Amino acid sequence: MTASSERAFAVTHRSVLAIAVPMTLAYLSTPILGIVDTAVIGQLGDAALVGGIAVASVLFDLVFTTFNFLRSGTTGLTAQALGSGNQQEMRATVLRALAIAVVSGLAVVALQRPLLGIGLSFLGGSAAVQSAASSYFEIRVYSAPFLLANYAILGWFLGLGRAGTGLMLQTVLNGLNIALSVWFVIGQGWGIPGVALATVISEIAACLLGGLLVMRATRGGTWPSRAVLLDRAEVMRVVAVNRDIMIRSFSLLFAFAFFTARSADQGDVILAANAILEKFFLVGGYFLDGFATAAEQLAGRAVGARHRPAFDRALRLTMVWGFVMAGVLAAFYALAGPLMIDLMTTAPQVRDAARIYLVWAALTPVAGVLAFQMDGVFIGATWSRDMRNMMLLSLALFLCAFWLLFPVLGNHGLWLALEIFLLMRGFSLYFVCRRRAAQTFAAAARPAA
Secondary structure (H helix, E strand, O other): OOHHHOOOOOOOHHHHHHHHHHHHHHHHHHHHHHHHHHHHHHOOOOHHHHHHHHHHHHHHHHHHHHHOHHHHHHHHHHHHHHHHOOHHHHHHHHHHHHHHHHHHHHHHHHOHHHHHHHHHHHHOOOHHHHHHHHHHHHHHHHHHHHHHHHHHHHHHHHHOOOHHHHHHHHHHHHHHHHHHHHHHHHHOOOHHHHHHHHHHHHHHHHHHHHHHHHHHHOOOOOOOOHHHHOOHHHHHHHHHHHHHHHHHHHHHHHHHHHHHHHHHOOOHHHHHHHHHHHHHHHHHHHHHHHHHHHHHHHHHHHHHHOOHHHHHHHHHHHHHHHHHHHHHHHHHHHHHHHHHHHHHOOOHHHHHHHHHOHHHHHHHHHHHHHHHHHHHHHHHOOOHHHHHHHHHHHHHHHHHHHHHHHHHHOHHHHHHHHHHHHHHHHHHHHHHHHHHHHHHHHHHHOOOO
């Protein structure tokens, strides 16, 4: 391969927003679902039930988001195949991802008992919190194969730059889930089991729709042979990328699980307050993830096309838009946070505690925006090893900051350690990015031996 194989394309504000806006709307539906679930259970007036939802949600994040490589890794590999014009590899990527999703999902179902036991032992909480979390887990776990397949399908469409399809799939998934949660809990009085059942039904429905859309998108083309699917070089590349992203995702979820566990150590009221404020962070994260997704697709396509100008332009534009949106979010939380807290819980003690620590939740979009955007660049470029290493470094700093700050500042120290973690992730990746870009595009321009 030589420099003459470059497939030039332009990156503009419009091309960034064409991906970021629909995916921002799509990703926002996920934390909104979490807010609705928390608010629905919060109307029952029991802090232990709110805490149980928080603990169970973190447990599922630990189990399922560990497999987030099925979404992000598929996006990066598909975008690079698109950039290089390799139609066969585009189809092979989604088939490999779906195979991994089904096997992994069935393994989660088979291992549900030890996973639940280990998770509750680590996360802690009162007996009432753990009972509520168990009720939720024992139903929702059966969504695993469908949820992971949805990761793969969404990642594939995003890699193709079809953000509108991604928006539709996420809207169906989370919109149906919200409607069923309200109906099952408020209308039918099923409590926490109703919230879990709503999730299972929604994942199945979205998976069936996504499968039909994949078949439609590939209609008329030739599917890759078994030899192409099992090509050693490509399979090993998938394994390496997915392994590194899985370690990175698990480390990220470990940090938030640690945050929840240390919240639980402080009692049900602080746990519930931190859980509500953490939802603010998740809303901000998913909001900013629209621009991170634009960075994934455009950076990955630029690497596949071997076109450095497109890569640099994608890096610059997604960063600018990300910081603008982060500032808007921070201001919104500072102004509307108290009202949002009141809408999410009726417990007076939880409301009072959440107001005390609201400032930290308002700062999280600004602290985390660079981390989100650089994650997108590194995923799209499949620089997964560097992303893994910087995550492990940031996690170590987070734990050290907690042990130093918490004894002095209490829950304020826990939140400050989280902000340090977010800042470290972003700046460490930023300093690595330029060096990796120079190496990648220099290798692309060099004639093959």
